[in-house]
Amino acid sequence: MKTITLAAALALGFAAQTVQAADKMNDLEIAHTAYTAGQIDIRYAHLALAVSENTEVRAFAETMIRDHTAVNVAAGDLITKLNVTPQDNDLSRTLVKGAADKRAELMSLSGKAFDCAYAQNELGYHQVVNQTVEGVFIPTATVEPLKDLLSEALVTFKVHEGHAEQMVNGLQCG
Amino acid sequence: MRLTRRQVCFGAGGAIVGSALPASGSSPVVVDIRAFAFEPAEVTIRAGETVRWINHDFAPHTATDDEVNWDTEELEKGGQATIRFDTPGTYPYFCAYHPHMRGSVVVTT
Secondary structure (H helix, E strand, C coil), X not given: CHHHHHHHHHHHHHHHHHHHHHCCCCHHHHHHHHHHHHHHHHHHHHHHHHHCCCXXXXXXXXXXXXXXXXXXXXXXXXXXXXXXXCCCCHHHHHHHHHXXXXXXXXXXXXXXXXXXXXXXXXXXXXXXXXXXXXXXXXXXCCCHHHHHHHHHHHXXXXXXXXXXXXXXXXXXXX | CCCCEEXXXXXXXXXXXXXXXXXXXXXXXXXXXXCCCEECCEXXXXXXXXXXXXXXXXXXXXXXXXCCCCECCCECCCCEEEEEECCCEEEEEECCXXXXXXXXXXXXX
């Protein structure tokens, strides 16, 4: 419970910005941001594989790469099918900027300090993304295939959130 | 959508991967992989019958024997694999990518 509270607290300020930036987005902006969020987590995972020697952390990172890649391939297929171009937007830019700052922070760490920071960030990140997808993107999306894709992706992301929570607890970061 | 089809024969000597299975005389029992769960989680078949796993999730999954004697290998969305069980017993399995996903195949005589 402590880890949930900590991660939630860390994510709180970012979540408020995220939900605010997500207000009144159109379908193409939502698609862009959903895709971007997946790419960001893939980059975090590659960093974890480059730095961490913890078996659980590495397994989690490999799962993030595998699953988010699969979701983004599906998103790409939908974009191709609909013949549309996703639109960059304030929320995507906020996510990218926040992720760059977080990667810089993570890169200064090693060992258990890195593992704990990565795990806590994964928990907080998935909490914020899931809250945004479920509370804003799905209700706001108007194109049914996009709504379906987001709903199915949310199932995957919620499993990741649970997995991240287990990882944080298992690492006993204190 | 990427479709994969794989057929595996699992007998006393271990898993044998081939391009086709000998006719068992009955349709495979289907296990759907959906929302990070095997549905149904437990299936019962007679020796010589087959189980077919079909992945409906975006995330790739596997059905992997706890003892790693058989494995569907990676199933992408829409992918499926069929395994024949010749030896009676209970075969618990899991997804190698998401180990909380568990199921079992019960093979009777």
